[in-house]
Amino acid sequence: MEEEYNLFGKCPFVTAQKIIAGKWTIVILHNLSTKTLRFGELQRLLPELKQATLTKQLRSLEEYGLVNRKVFPQVPPKVEYSLTDIGKEFKLVLDSISIWGEKYIDHIKSAEVSES
Amino acid sequence: MEEEYNLFGKCPFVTAQKIIAGKWTIVILHNLSTKTLRFGELQRLLPELKQATLTKQLRSLEEYGLVNRKVFPQVPPKVEYSLTDIGKEFKLVLDSISIWGEKYIDHIKSAEVSES
DNA sequence: CTGCATCCTTTGAGATACTG
DNA sequence: CAGTATCTCAAAGGATGCAG
Numbered sequence: 001m002e003e004e005y006n007l008f009g010k011c012p013f014v015t016a017q018k019i020i021a022g023k024w025t026i027v028i029l030h031n032l033s034t035k036t037l038r039f040g041e042l043q044r045l046l047p048e049l050k051q052a053t054l055t056k057q058l059r060s061l062e063e064y065g066l067v068n069r070k071v072f073p074q075v076p077p078k079v080e081y082s083l084t085d086i087g088k089e090f091k092l093v094l095d096s097i098s099i100w101g102e103k104y105i106d107h108i109k110s111a112e113v114s115e116s
Numbered sequence: 117m118e119e120e121y122n123l124f125g126k127c128p129f130v131t132a133q134k135i136i137a138g139k140w141t142i143v144i145l146h147n148l149s150t151k152t153l154r155f156g157e158l159q160r161l162l163p164e165l166k167q168a169t170l171t172k173q174l175r176s177l178e179e180y181g182l183v184n185r186k187v188f189p190q191v192p193p194k195v196e197y198s199l200t201d202i203g204k205e206f207k208l209v210l211d212s213i214s215i216w217g218e219k220y221i222d223h224i225k226s227a228e229v230s231e232s
Numbered sequence: 233c234t235g236c237a238t239c240c241t242t243t244g245a246g247a248t249a250c251t252g
Numbered sequence: 253c254a255g256t257a258t259c260t261c262a263a264a265g266g267a268t269g270c271a272g
Contacts, residue, residue, distance in 0.1 A: 007164075009224060012217020013210075017142045019220075023245065026133045039254055048123075050246055055255065057245095065223070076253045077252080086223045089216055094129075096212040100205055101128020104135075107181070107202045108125055139265070155234060166266050171235055173265095192233040193272080236271080243264080251256075 016093075019064050022057045024049055026097065029083070032067065033091045036082040066090060132209075135180050138173045140165055142213065145199070148183065149207045152198040182206060 007014040020026060031045050043054060058081060061067040066087035072078040123130040136142060147161050159170060174197060177183040182203035188194040
């Protein structure tokens with residue numbers, strides 16, 4: 001994972017974009033920002049997201065160091081996901097995205113009204 | 117462009133993710149947040165980005181309503197890109213991404229040091 | 233100068249089936 | 253319960269050539 005892209009690790013925007021790229025990363029991080037979750041809980045929170053995809057995205061976030069994966073060696077298995085320190089710091093970005101997203105949605109709606 | 121995805125226009129995170137999805141959107145928005153730019157200027161700022169790709173990304177951002185495209189009917193042609201109002205509001209997100217990105221880069225570097 | 237149309241290649245999401 | 257492995261398909265980036 002280390003040392004692969006020219007601007008990765010140089011430009012904060014390129015770096016962030018690369019990490020966020022996954023289709024569900026933001027939503028996953030948002031859910032984990034509230035509290036630690038088990039795999040199954042995450043899955044239930046994101047019904048549209050298939051198991052295999054969720055696994056991939058979590059692995060990706062783990063490799064990037066945003067997410068902790070804690071395996072409990074027991075039967076039935078139990079795996080908990082939580083944010084690392086640097087992952088928690090991402091919450092500020094999530095907050096601003098949330099705020100902007102709301103504004104944007106309002107903006108779209110009012111535009112639709114005046115159109116029709 | 118209107119009315120296509122279930123959670124688009126509902127969940128601020130899903131909505132934002134969808135818009136940001138393009139590989140270069142964040143960097144493009146960042147560059148435009150400073151000032152209005154011509155097509156060629158943008159291209160020079162992003163040398164790795166191919167012309168066709170840049171066009172597509174700009175079109176996408178235009179459709180989503182974040183970017184204004186102003187065509188000057190003259191020879192040689194001149195096209196200026198700038199942020200719309202809602203596009204300008206995205207700057208808050210860009211700022212937080214920038215801040216987090218810097219932290220993340222530092223974080224990675226110190227981790228590399230302690231590894232080797 | 234700017235940018236559209238077309239084709240190619242790669243990426244990654246999604247679906248299905250199977251395991252400790 | 254929480255994966256892994258594999259396949260398919262669509263999307264997006266990228267390269268090239270053409271046009272107003």
